[in-house]
Amino acid sequence: MDNEAGPAAGPQAAAPGRAPVEVLLRRVDPEVPLPSYAHPGDAGCDLVTTEGTVLAPGERAVLPTGVSLALPEGYAAFVHPRSGLAARCGVCLVNAPGTVDAGYRGEIKVIVANLDPRESVRFERFDRIAQLVVQQVEKVRFREVDELPGSERATGGFGSTGGHAGGTRQTAAAPQTAAQQKDYVAVGADRASDLRGQ
Numbered sequence: 001m002d003n004e005a006g007p008a009a010g011p012q013a014a015a016p017g018r019a020p021v022e023v024l025l026r027r028v029d030p031e032v033p034l035p036s037y038a039h040p041g042d043a044g045c046d047l048v049t050t051e052g053t054v055l056a057p058g059e060r061a062v063l064p065t066g067v068s069l070a071l072p073e074g075y076a077a078f079v080h081p082r083s084g085l086a087a088r089c090g091v092c093l094v095n096a097p098g099t100v101d102a103g104y105r106g107e108i109k110v111i112v113a114n115l116d117p118r119e120s121v122r123f124e125r126f127d128r129i130a131q132l133v134v135q136q137v138e139k140v141r142f143r144e145v146d147e148l149p150g151s152e153r154a155t156g157g158f159g160s161t162g163g164h165a166g167g168t169r170q171t172a173a174a175p176q177t178a179a180q181q182k183d184y185v186a187v188g189a190d191r192a193s194d195l196r197g198q
């Protein structure tokens with residue numbers, strides 16, 4: 001299966017009338033191109049992988065991007081998927097969007113998975129694999145109350161407004177659940193390494 005083209009050089013995006021926010025960046029890989037916005041109005045700048053790999057159908061990998069950041073306090077960066085990779089190759093980000101905290105100084109990594117049922121996907125060094133959206137984020141203070149104020153939606157969710165022709169499959173009624181088969185990895189069972197899927 002073919003891959004996305006290499007990194008695009010492009011103008012750095014800034015909202016009209018607003019200066020871009022300066023973000024300190026360190027190249028972990030000295031050859032990696034700086035993340036760049038492909039078009040002036042783009043929300044995300046492309047991240048590349050510094051490691052080539054092949055993912056078989058259903059496989060996942062944690063890919064290095066060769067960059068680390070120091071985001072200003074009050075900001076976070078979100079690692080989003082690329083729609084082209086998703087549509088053409090079935091590549092998703094397992095934890096989309098990945099959250100990069102302002103205090104994180106490590107290399108940004110991208111957790112990709114190949115959802116195509118038949119074709120392997122090949123990533124080459126410096127292929128664009130994800131996009132990084134930098135945003136301001138609010139800190140909240142939770143105030144516990146006995147009753148929440150009413151709203152029009154109230155507790156409706158999870159498809160309460162309809163509009164989709166979902167299947168009738170009852171996963172809960174499957175003959176034997178994964179839990180019954182013990183065919184799972186327990187969340188929290190291994191606190192030493194969150195990266196066992198590599």
Ligand SMILES: O=c1ccn([C@H]2C[C@H](O)[C@@H](COP(=O)(O)OP(=O)(O)OP(=O)(O)O)O2)c(=O)[nH]1
Nearest residue numbers: 079095098099100101104107108109110111194
């Ligand atoms: O797609 C991602 C998601 C996260 N990170 C980095 C930046 C982030 O600040 C840090 C921790 O991410 P997160 O909070 O999502 O991970 P966690 O599983 O909750 O781990 P921790 O206990 O270290 O917070 O890992 C990435 O490089 N890529």
